[in-house]
Structures are given as C-alpha cells and as structure tokens.
Amino acid sequence: MTGPIDPPPRLLMGPGPVNADPRVLRAMSAQLVGQYDPWMTATMTETMGLYREVFRTDNEQTFVVDGTSRAAIEAALVSLVEPGDRVLVPVFGRFGHLLVEIAQRCGAEVHTIEVPWGEVFAPEVVEDAVRATRPKVLAVVQGDTSTTMCQPLADLGEICRRHDVLLYCDATASLGGNAFEHDAWGLDLSTAGLQKCLGGPSGSAPITIGPRAVEVIDRRLHVETGIRDDDDETGPGGRIRSNYLDLAQVMAYWGPRRLNHHTEATTMLYGARECARLLVEEGLDAAVARHERHGRAMLAGVRGLGLAVFGDVAHKMHNVVAVEIPDGVDGDRARAGLLDDFGIEIGTSFGPLHGRVWRIGTMGHNARKDAVLVTLAALEQVLRASGASVTAGGGVGAAQEVYAS
Amino acid sequence: MTGPIDPPPRLLMGPGPVNADPRVLRAMSAQLVGQYDPWMTATMTETMGLYREVFRTDNEQTFVVDGTSRAAIEAALVSLVEPGDRVLVPVFGRFGHLLVEIAQRCGAEVHTIEVPWGEVFAPEVVEDAVRATRPKVLAVVQGDTSTTMCQPLADLGEICRRHDVLLYCDATASLGGNAFEHDAWGLDLSTAGLQKCLGGPSGSAPITIGPRAVEVIDRRLHVETGIRDDDDETGPGGRIRSNYLDLAQVMAYWGPRRLNHHTEATTMLYGARECARLLVEEGLDAAVARHERHGRAMLAGVRGLGLAVFGDVAHKMHNVVAVEIPDGVDGDRARAGLLDDFGIEIGTSFGPLHGRVWRIGTMGHNARKDAVLVTLAALEQVLRASGASVTAGGGVGAAQEVYAS
Numbered sequence: 001m002t003g004p005i006d007p008p009p010r011l012l013m014g015p016g017p018v019n020a021d022p023r024v025l026r027a028m029s030a031q032l033v034g035q036y037d038p039w040m041t042a043t044m045t046e047t048m049g050l051y052r053e054v055f056r057t058d059n060e061q062t063f064v065v066d067g068t069s070r071a072a073i074e075a076a077l078v079s080l081v082e083p084g085d086r087v088l089v090p091v092f093g094r095f096g097h098l099l100v101e102i103a104q105r106c107g108a109e110v111h112t113i114e115v116p117w118g119e120v121f122a123p124e125v126v127e128d129a130v131r132a133t134r135p136k137v138l139a140v141v142q143g144d145t146s147t148t149m150c151q152p153l154a155d156l157g158e159i160c161r162r163h164d165v166l167l168y169c170d171a172t173a174s175l176g177g178n179a180f181e182h183d184a185w186g187l188d189l190s191t192a193g194l195q196k197c198l199g200g201p202s203g204s205a206p207i208t209i210g211p212r213a214v215e216v217i218d219r220r221l222h223v224e225t226g227i228r229d230d231d232d233e234t235g236p237g238g239r240i241r242s243n244y245l246d247l248a249q250v251m252a253y254w255g256p257r258r259l260n261h262h263t264e265a266t267t268m269l270y271g272a273r274e275c276a277r278l279l280v281e282e283g284l285d286a287a288v289a290r291h292e293r294h295g296r297a298m299l300a301g302v303r304g305l306g307l308a309v310f311g312d313v314a315h316k317m318h319n320v321v322a323v324e325i326p327d328g329v330d331g332d333r334a335r336a337g338l339l340d341d342f343g344i345e346i347g348t349s350f351g352p353l354h355g356r357v358w359r360i361g362t363m364g365h366n367a368r369k370d371a372v373l374v375t376l377a378a379l380e381q382v383l384r385a386s387g388a389s390v391t392a393g394g395g396v397g398a399a400q401e402v403y404a405s
Numbered sequence: 406m407t408g409p410i411d412p413p414p415r416l417l418m419g420p421g422p423v424n425a426d427p428r429v430l431r432a433m434s435a436q437l438v439g440q441y442d443p444w445m446t447a448t449m450t451e452t453m454g455l456y457r458e459v460f461r462t463d464n465e466q467t468f469v470v471d472g473t474s475r476a477a478i479e480a481a482l483v484s485l486v487e488p489g490d491r492v493l494v495p496v497f498g499r500f501g502h503l504l505v506e507i508a509q510r511c512g513a514e515v516h517t518i519e520v521p522w523g524e525v526f527a528p529e530v531v532e533d534a535v536r537a538t539r540p541k542v543l544a545v546v547q548g549d550t551s552t553t554m555c556q557p558l559a560d561l562g563e564i565c566r567r568h569d570v571l572l573y574c575d576a577t578a579s580l581g582g583n584a585f586e587h588d589a590w591g592l593d594l595s596t597a598g599l600q601k602c603l604g605g606p607s608g609s610a611p612i613t614i615g616p617r618a619v620e621v622i623d624r625r626l627h628v629e630t631g632i633r634d635d636d637d638e639t640g641p642g643g644r645i646r647s648n649y650l651d652l653a654q655v656m657a658y659w660g661p662r663r664l665n666h667h668t669e670a671t672t673m674l675y676g677a678r679e680c681a682r683l684l685v686e687e688g689l690d691a692a693v694a695r696h697e698r699h700g701r702a703m704l705a706g707v708r709g710l711g712l713a714v715f716g717d718v719a720h721k722m723h724n725v726v727a728v729e730i731p732d733g734v735d736g737d738r739a740r741a742g743l744l745d746d747f748g749i750e751i752g753t754s755f756g757p758l759h760g761r762v763w764r765i766g767t768m769g770h771n772a773r774k775d776a777v778l779v780t781l782a783a784l785e786q787v788l789r790a791s792g793a794s795v796t797a798g799g800g801v802g803a804a805q806e807v808y809a810s
Binding site for chain 1: 607
C-alpha cells in the first residue's frame with residue numbers, strides 16, 4: 001500500500017522553484033471555507049491589497065490567477081491580443097521565446113528582436129523596433145533565469161506611452177528580489193509566480209492590470225453561457241479565446257460583481273496571501289536588499305572558488321548566478337553528487353548554455369546566509385572530487401567577507 | 406499589520422467545494438523538492454498510477470492539470486478540437502452550458518440537445534443527435550451539480566464507438582462518489598477536480614486520456630520555441646491554441662521525455678496524490694457506497710423535515726440533493742442564518758432554479774454521519790425560525806432510520 005507523502009530534505013539552490021517558507025506552508029494547511037463566504041471574499045479583497053504593495057501599484061485589478069506563472073502569462077496575452085494583432089517581443093533568453101510561443105498561439109503577428117544570451121536591450125534598440133513594427137503590445141521578461149539577466153524597464157514604459165503601445169511584463173523570476181515599480185515605470189500589465197523570490201510553491205500567479213489594459217480587456221467581456229443574464233451585454237471586442245484564462249471574466253469574479261467563474265483554489269490563495277503578507281511585513285525594499293546582499297555573497301563565493309561567471313554581471317538579477325562549469329568537470333555528475341551526498345540542488349541550463357553553466361539561486365526563503373555558505377562549502381567539496389582545481393575555503397571566505405562588510 | 410490566515414470554522418455542506426480531508430491538508434504542508442528530482446518524478450509517476458485506479462482505466466496518459474477543474478475541461482477541448490470541428494453537447498444543466506462556451510471559444514461548431522433541468526438523456530436521443538450532427542467530439546457532463554442529475558454514460562461510449570466519435574466526460578462533481586468506469590464505458594477522455602468527492606481543495610485537476618484521444622492530440626504536438634530541438638518535428642495537426650493547456654506537451658512532460666513545460670504546482674500535486682491515495686485505500690466501490698449511504702440519509706432527512714426534493718431522484722447523484730425552498734421562506738436569509746449561527750454552509754442555485762432550491766451536499770470528507778445529522782438538526786431550527794412548518798425531529802429521525810437499516 002502506498003504511504004503518505006514523505007519528501008527527502010532538500011536545499012533548493014537552483015533557479016527556482018526553491019523551498020517554500022515554512023510559514024507559507026503552514027498557512028496552506030488551514031481548512032477551507034465556502035467560495036462566497038463573507039470571510040472568503042474579504043480574504044480575496046485583502047490579498048488584492050497585499051499584492052498592490054508587492055507590485056507597487058494602485059491598480060484596482062490586482063489578484064491571482066489559479067495556475068502556475070505561465071498560466072498568468074497566457075491569461076495576459078490571450079486577453080490583450082486578438083488574432084492578427086501585432087506583438088513585439090525583445091528576446092534575451094528562453095522565457096522571451098516563451099512569450100513568442102504563447103503570443104503566436106493567441107493568433108498574434110509576432111515580431112522579435114534579439115541580443116546574445118547574457119546581455120540586455122538598450123532602450124533605443126527597443127524604441128527603434130517599436131517604431132518599425134507598431135505593435136499593440138510590447139511583451140518583455142524582466143528577469144530571465146535562463147541567462148540570469150534583468151532587463152531595465154523604466155525607459156520602456158515611457159517608450160510605450162509615447163507610441164501608444166501596451167507594455168506587458170513577465171516578472172515571474174524577479175519580483176520580490178529585484179526592484180519592481182509597476183506604476184512608476186509605466187507598465188500596463190504584469191504577472192508573476194510564487195515559486196521564486198516570493199517564497200511559495202508554484203500554482204498561483206499574481207497579476208496586476210492597469211487602466212489602459214483593463215479598457216482593452218473589458219471591451220472583450222462575454223459572460224459565459226450558463227450564468228449570463230439577459231441584460232449581460234457582450235463587449236464590442238472579439239470574444240477571448242480562452243474561458244479559463246479570460247481576464248475580463250476573472251476581473252468580474254474578483255470585483256464587487258463576484259461573477260461565478262472557476263472554483264477558487266483556496267489553499268493556493270492562502271499561500272499566495274501569506275507570501276505577500278511576509279514580503280509586506282519585511283518591506284519590499286528590505287526584501288530586495290536581502291536578495292541583493294545574499295546574491296552578492298554567492299557571486300563573490302563562486303568567484304572565490306575560482307569559477308567564472310557567465311553574462312553581463314552589471315545586469316544580473318540579484319537572485320541567480322550562472323557559473324561556468326570548469327573544463328574537465330562533468331556538470332550533471334557534479335550536480336548529482338551535490339544532490340545525493342549533500343541534499344543540495346543547483347540548476348542545469350537551457351539552449352546555448354546547456355552543459356556550459358550551472359545556475360545557482362539565492363531567492364525567497366533561501367536568500368539567507370546559512371543557505372549560501374552551506375552551498376559554497378558543499379560545492380567546493382564536489383568540485384574537488386570532480387578533479388577541478390579549487391581554492392580551499394575560497395568560496396565561504398569570499399562570501400563571509402561580503403557579509404562582514 | 407495584517408496577520409496570518411485564520412479562517413472561521415465551517416462545515417461545508419453545499420454542492421462543493423467542501424472541507425478538505427485533514428490528511429490531504431497535512432500532505433500539502435510537506436516541503437518542496439526540485440521539479441526533476443528523482444524523488445519528484447517518481448512521485449509524479451506514482452500519482453499517475455493512483456489516478457488510474459480512481460478513473461478505473463489502464464490509460465498511460467493519466468495525470469493532473471495544474472489548475473482548477475475547468476482548466477482540465479478547457480485542456481481537453483482545446484487539445485481535441487481544431488477550429489471548425491463539430492462538437493455535440495447534451496445540455497442538462499449549467500455545466501453543459503459551460504462545455505458549450507469553452508468549445509465555442511476553441512473555435513468549434515457546437516451543436517446542443519437539451520432536456521429540462523432535473524432530467525437526463527435517454528441514449529437513443531443522444532444517438533439521434535450524433536447521427537444528425539456527425540460530431541468529432543461528444544462532450545458530456547456526468548454529474549451536473551446545478552440540477553443534481555447524473556447522466557448514465559455506459560451506452561454513450563458504445564454509441565460513440567459505433568459512429569467514430571470521441572467521447573469526453575466532465576466528471577468533476579461525480580468522480581469518487583458515483584460509479585465511474587472510464588475504460589468499461591468506452592470513454593476517450595475524462596477530467597475531474599479535487600474539491601468534490603475527492604476531498605481536496607480546488608486547484609489540481611485529474612485527467613485521463615485514452616489511446617484514440619492521445620492519437621488525435623499527439624498529431625498536434627508542437628514543442629514550444631525556446632526548448633525545441635532541431636529534430637523536434639511538428640505534428641501534422643493544427644497547433645493547439647493554448648500553450649498552458651496543451652495536452653500534447655503536458656503528456657510529454659509527464660512521460661519519460663520529461664519535456665520542460667510549466668513549473669509543477671508541487672503542493673497541489675501532494676494534495677492530489679493524497680486524495681487519490683485515500684480513495685484507493687478505502688476502495689473505490691466502498692467510497693461510492695459511502696456516498697450513496699450518506700446521500701440516502703440526507704435525502705430521507707430533508708423529506709423527513711417535510712421538504713420536497715427537486716428533479717428525477719432516480720438519476721440524482723449520490724452526493725448532492727436539491728431541496729425546494731418552502732413557500733414564505735426567504736432562501737438566502739435562511740442560508741445566512743445557518744452559516745452565521747451554526748457555521749454550516751449549504752448552497753444556493755443557478756439559472757431557472759435560483760431562489761427556488763437549496764443544494765445540500767454530502768461529499769468527500771463530509772460524506773459522514775455526524776455531518777449529515779448536524780446539518781439536518783440545524784436546518785430544522787432555521788426552518789422553524791423562518792416560519793416554515795417543519796416536523797420536529799423528522800429530519801434526524803429519518804436519517805437515523807437509514808443508518809439503522
């Protein structure tokens with residue numbers, strides 16, 4: 001007979017998902033209440049307020065989508081984009097390609113610009129492309145874990161306003177660990193996930209939608225058959241191709257109308273609420289500073305071990321670093337050794353970097369000193385056993401210097 | 406400062422969601438492991454095996470979709486249906502209309518047949534419609550909570566084989582509490598949710614896909630940009646319009662290829678696994694018998710209170726009953742009294758039944774004697790306070806007779 005779940009203890013120091021904050025898991029063990037219980041709707045409203053602080057926005061339409069981070073990406077794109085609409089995607093890693101893929105499936109005419117992996121875009125390059133393609137939506141990733149790069153966004157908001165383009169940002173990997181200013185930067189729609197810097201499990205995806213995007217989406221409202229009233233008008237925009245990810249209906253579900261849509265994933269909502277609550281309690285600036293500090297310690301540490309770092313470090317996200325696998329070391333075997341003997345997971349990589357770099361994360365609950373030092377200490381042992389030349393104590397020593405400064 | 410979550414105690418006796426089994430919530434408090442950790446992939450494989458037993462199928466492709474039950478419905482339809490394909494939906498309640506809505510958004514040419522609320526379809530009526538419309542897919546709800554009806558399915562499988570039609574079933578509200586035989590009944594694709602008879606929270610949706618449906622879906626495989634290899638062929642079928650709910654890719658993610666797709670909602674997976682494990686431990690037949698017994702006690706109880714029951718009781722699901730609100734009683738006020746004073750939730754209703762019936766559920770963890778008797782005792786008090794004529798002790802007494810027999 002199969003027994004209850006009993007996962008092995010793991011310290012997850014890859015590019016995410018990482019260990020959930022135990023307080024988030026405790027919140028998720030609370031018992032359910034009914035979907036329209038006054039306490040439940042009040043909790044939904046409270047969660048909206050907490051995520052406004054996380055996204056740094058006044059957007060009324062701030063809530064969570066019941067799926068993983070890519071569900072929210074698709075919700076954003078399928079709700080904004082009608083077939084034939086032009087979408088521009090600056091691609092600087094795997095997740096830019098994902099935006100392309102999703103936008104294509106929504107029926108968009110997708111245009112891309114690319115920089116080599118390990119770089120980000122200068123704003124004038126993006127503006128030139130906006131001028132050339134005149135898109136309805138500019139869709140951009142903030143932090144792409146595949147390359148560790150963090151695209152500066154502040155100028156893009158201004159460019160989009162100037163050219164009357166909607167700016168969508170996928171902040172899944174960056175939110176909570178890197179500066180993010182939805183309103184100040186002029187973003188129109190942003191989405192995230194819990195499993196990176198927010199310190200929760202995957203499965204609920206925070207989203208915020210500004211007034212310009214709300215207007216576009218609300219024009220497409222079509223209340224579903226089965227619960228539509230005779231006086232429900234259909235908006236003049238084309239019906240959204242998805243029902244589950246239809247943000248026009250989902251906004252009406254979270255708003256005062258409480259439109260019946262999906263059955264709220266209550267346990268995930270409890271988790272999402274606790275992730276935001278903990279971040280707000282810590283303070284967003286303090287959380288970003290914590291990720292910066294532990295990311296800097298990890299960066300110094302891997303360099304102290306004699307490892308080279310991939311990409312333009314000036315534009316690296318705080319919460320992940322890509323480390324070149326030393327010549328002669330079997331990257332997958334070393335990772336397996338770290339997992340099997342030390343219970344520590346670090347990440348492999350995609351596409352052009354596959355087999356070339358490891359990705360090491362310091363995020364969410366694991367953006368802390370003991371996690372950084374234990375990882376560096378174990379990595380030193382594994383590298384030595386793999387035959388790499390490694391500075392004894394160099395990783396932990398360099399990280400400790402960062403912590404002492 | 407907002408504090409940690411602290412929901413009020415509620416006994417959820419509506420049509421679902423209901424209280425989660427505490428064992429499921431405990432399983433969900435386990436810490437995360439990495440997405441491709443050998444323990445994690447083994448746990449995914451184990452979960453597939455458990456759901457084969459729940460769905461009574463040998464289908465290799467049996468897993469969970471990371472979203473609520475309607476995410477799995479949409480995954481099924483968007484993956485099976487190409488724009489212009491014909492879909493036939495027998496509508497006998499709100500959730501039939503939902504299948505229509507979702508199929509339309511997938512671009513299907515949708516045909517419907519309808520019976521009055523409170524009835525189900527005779528197989529020959531469905532076969533006539535299949536003959537007349539020659540659909541690619543017959544999409545049918547097994548148990549529609551809006552009317553409490555349970556559509557017999559065994560004959561539909563045979564009809565679909567005869568006419569070379571794919572049979573999709575939404576078993577969200579019925580699975581685990583009513584007989585369900587995916588293979589024996591000739592179904593091609595079935596989906597469910599955790600929040601009804603499976604005793605878990607909403608947010609993960611079990612699915613099983615038979616060989617005929619797998620073939621149709623696999624012809625549409627298009628590995629997403631960003632992780633596609635040069636030797637990844639695109640199938641001859643049209644690209645699936647959703648990426649998140651693309652079952653061709655999701656099958657490759659759950660299968661030996663372990664195609665990178667979404668980030669697994671690990672906590673929901675733990676919950677889904679525990680729901681199935683508990684059902685398998687109890688035995689599916691025993692679980693259905695338990696739902697039958699407590700459903701019969703509740704039915705006898707509401708009748709014993711002098712209340713009339715809506716619909717064709719011979720075709721009622723075991724796990725929910727629709728009760729006519731007595732003349733002169735304000736249905737919403739009585740429900741509010743039950744919630745506020747007794748902590749017990751029963752359900753309101755949709756469409757033609759709104760304001761006419763309450764829906765009372767006995768499902769999952771709440772398909773048990775104390776939950777039935779407490780609900781009947783409290784309902785008696787609330788009815789009396791609302792001015793209805795009610796038989797003192799009649800509800801609990803009638804239920805006790807069922808339990809004694």
